Amino acid sequence: MDxxxxxxxxxxxxxxxxxxxVCAMLEFFTHALAEKGAAQLEESIAALLQRPSTPSHxxxxxxxNLPRGPxxxxxxxxxxxxxxxxKSINIAQRVASxxxxxxxxxxxxxxxxxLRRVEYTETAGELGALLLELRQIKTxxxxxxxxxxxxxxxxxxxxxxxxxxxxxAQVVREIELHRLANYFGLFRSKRDAERALSDIAAKNDLCNxxxxxxxxxxxxxxxxxxxxxxGACDGGEDVIHYNLRMQIAFHQLRLQTWPWQGPxxxxxxxxxxxxxxxxxxxxxxxxxxxxxxxxxxxxxxRGQSVTFDLDSYKLxxxxxxNSTDTRHSLIELPEVGAPxxxxx
Numbered sequence: 275m276d277x278x279x280x281x282x283x284x285x286x287x288x289x290x291x292x293x294x295x296v297c298a299m300l301e302f303f304t305h306a307l308a309e310k311g312a313a314q315l316e317e318s319i320a321a322l323l324q325r326p327s328t329p330s331h332x333x334x335x336x337x338x339n340l341p342r343g344p345x346x347x348x349x350x351x352x353x354x355x356x357x358x359x360x361k362s363i364n365i366a367q368r369v370a371s372x373x374x375x376x377x378x379x380x381x382x383x384x385x386x387x388x389l390r391r392v393e394y395t396e397t398a399g400e401l402g403a404l405l406l407e408l409r410q411i412k413t414x415x416x417x418x419x420x421x422x423x424x425x426x427x428x429x430x431x432x433x434x435x436x437x438x439x440x441x442x443a444q445v446v447r448e449i450e451l452h453r454l455a456n457y458f459g460l461f462r463s464k465r466d467a468e469r470a471l472s473d474i475a476a477k478n479d480l481c482n483x484x485x486x487x488x489x490x491x492x493x494x495x496x497x498x499x500x501x502x503x504x505g506a507c508d509g510g511e512d513v514i515h516y517n518l519r520m521q522i523a524f525h526q527l528r529l530q531t532w533p534w535q536g537p538x539x540x541x542x543x544x545x546x547x548x549x550x551x552x553x554x555x556x557x558x559x560x561x562x563x564x565x566x567x568x569x570x571x572x573x574x575x576r577g578q579s580v581t582f583d584l585d586s587y588k589l590x591x592x593x594x595x596n597s598t599d600t601r602h603s604l605i606e607l608p609e610v611g612a613p614x615x616x617x618x
Contacts, residue, residue: 278302328373329386336392337373340366343545345396346406348416351388358385358418361407363400385418398542398551399601401593405553405560408585428584428617429467430457430529433520439513440506441520442484443471451532451557451582451615458527460584470527478523481506481516530591532557536608539570540593543601554607555594556580557615558587576611 275289275298284301288294307315328334340347345365349358362368369392372382397403411419430449433441445467449457461467471485481503482488483495497503498510505511537556544550552570554561559580564570594604 275299329389331387331390332392337366337370340369340392340394341396342366343396344398344400344403345394346403346410347392347394348410349385349389349418350391350393351417352390355388356414356416357388359407359410359414359416361400361403363403365394365396381418398544398549401540401589401602402542402551402553402563404589405586406563408589409560412581412583427463428582429461429464431459431461431467431471431524431527432457433524435517436484438509439517440481440484441517443486443524445486449617451617453531454529455531457529458524460529460587462584474523476502478519479504480520480523483507529587530558530595534606534608536606536612537561537575537610538594539605539607541603541605545601554610555590556612557582558590559583559615560586560590561613570605570607571610573607573610575613578613580613580615582615582617 275295278284279286279298279302282302282305284298284305287298287301289298310318328337342364344361344363346359346361347365347369348356351357360368360372373386395406397406410416411421427447428449430446432444432446434444436442445464446457447464449460459467459470461470468487471487474480475482475485475487475497479502481495482497483490484506488495494505494508494510495503498505498507504516506513506516537554540553540555542551542553549565552564552566554563554570554573554575556575557580559582561575561578561580562573564573593602
C-alpha cells in the first residue's frame with residue numbers, strides 16, 4: 275500500500291487503520307479508473323479473480339502435482355474428514371477452478387478454509403470418472419456433496435387400465451427390475467412423482483382423477499369444469515383416444531429394461547494407449563472395474579450384491595444406448611454370473 279501511494283502520488287492517509295486503508299484503496303481505484311478506463315480495469319479484475327489461490331492450509335506444490343487427465347479428486351480436512359468428491363476430464367484444471375471461485379459462495383469459502391490435502395484417482399476416460407464419482411459420493415458421503423446422494427426409496431409410475439378401459443397412473447414403490455419398460459420415470463419420493471404427474475396433466479389436458487391427483491369419486495374431475503380435462507372421467511372422451519394421448523404424454527419417461535442376458539463390460543481406452551479401464555455393468559449398475567482381460571475372464575459376480583439407483587441408471591442408459599464414442603467397445607459376459615440387485 276505504501277508503494278502504491280508513493281508511486282502514484284496518492285493522498286497521504288493514516289496507514290494501518292481500517293478507515294485509512296479503505297480511503298487509500300478508494301484513491302488508488304479512482305486513479306486507476308481515470309488512467310486506464312473502465313473496460314481495461316474490469317478486464318484486469320476479472321483475470322485476477324480467475325487465478326487460483328491455494329488455500330492457506332494446503333501445501334503450495336499441490337496444484338503442480340495434480341494430473342491433467344480424467345479422474346476423480348477428493349478433498350480432505352482436519353482428522354482426515356472427507357469434504358468433497360468431484361470428477362473432471364482434467365483434474366488439475368478442475369481443482370484449480372475450485373480455488374479461483376471459492377470467494378463466490380459461503381460454501382466455497384468454508385470448504386477452502388477446511389481443506390488440508392487432495393487425493394485423486396486417474397481413470398481412462400470420462401465415463402469411468404463419472405461412475406467412480408457417483409460410487410464414492412454414495413458410499414463415502416462427503417460433507418459438501420449434496421447432489422447424487424443415494425435415494426432411500428425410489429418410486430416410479432405405472433399405467434394400468436381401470437374397469438372402463440381407461441389408463442390410470444399409479445405411483446409404484448415396489449419396482450421390479452426385470453420389467454423396467456413397464457414403468458415411467460424414477461423419482462426420489464412420492465411427492466416428486468406427483469409433481470411430474472401434475473406437470474404432464476397440465477401440458478396434455480389429462481384427467482386428474484385418472485392420474486391419481488384427486489381423491490377417487492363418481493363424476494368428473496375438478497379440472498373438467500375448468501376445461502383442462504377432455505372428459506375421460508365422465509365418459510366424454512373415447513377410451514382409445516384418451517389412452518393414445520396418455521401413452522404419447524408419458525413416452526419420454528418410459529424406462530429401459532436391461533437388454534442383455536447378463537453383465538457387459540465397457541472397455542474405455544486411454545488417449546495415450548496405456549492400460550484401459552474395463553467397466554463391468556449389470557442392470558444399469560457399475561459393478562466393478564478391472565484393467566486387463568485376464569482379470570475380466572477370471573471374474574465371478576455370483577453372490578455379490580449391488581444397489582440400483584437413479585443416477586447410475588440415467589448415466590448408463592445414455593452411455594450404453596446412445597454412445598458414439600469410438601474409444602468404447604462392449605463385451606457381453608453372461609458366463610461370469612449375475613450379482614444380486616437391490617433397490618436403493
